[in-house]
Amino acid sequence: MNTAESQFDKVAEEYDFVNALLNDYSFSLSNMFPEKGRALDIGCGSGLLVEKLASYYDEVIGIDISNEMLNLAKSKRQLTNTVYLNMNAEQLNFNEKFDFIVSRTTFHHLNDIPSVIQQMKELLNEEGRIVILDNVSEVETPPTYVYVLGAIQDFLPHCLKFGMKNAIRVFKHNTSKSWLEHLASDKYLSEQDYYDLYGKLLPGCQFYNMGWAMGVVWIK
Structure with missing residues (x-):
């Protein structure tokens, strides 16, 4: 069990409560691929965004490394067109492709963002969309x-x-x-880091600075 997995297992129930109460998923939803199809949520947690996407897509798959989070997702937000899998974001393993791949506040936990982005691009259908929303900070790990x-x-x-x-x-x-x-183990990118890293990995992507987070949208 890695550090992030064990940490999220410990706080799963309360994390789900807080996120269900506070989180706004409008950025991800407003940038969806416009047609029915298949969607993937990387770092789905307890399935809050998966549940919302299920109203728009024929199939939605959510992956996470925390079994406790996935158990909450399955018990609270399992629908006929949703699937929850324990899978490491850095080792995506799918035979099918997707029209929409989304990730919210997960990428700052990854060790190799370029590798993950490359895997996402390979899993995306033509004209499909990648939408990433993650924390931004000029201080890599705030006290x-x-x-x-x-x-x-x-x-x-x-x-x-x-x-x-x-x-x-x-x-x-x-x-x-x-x-x-x-939180003490998190490492955030600065605004310039986003432009440098994602601008290179996802040529032509659009950036949205929302203060606490940066949004990245790319169309294949």
């Missing part, structure tokens, strides 16, 4: 206190928007030892 301060600053707005009970649960997750240990 722990930054995340704690962020959780404190978000607490009151979360109370007003989601209620005290939910806000407390979000705060406890975001400041938990397991989650902070995970």
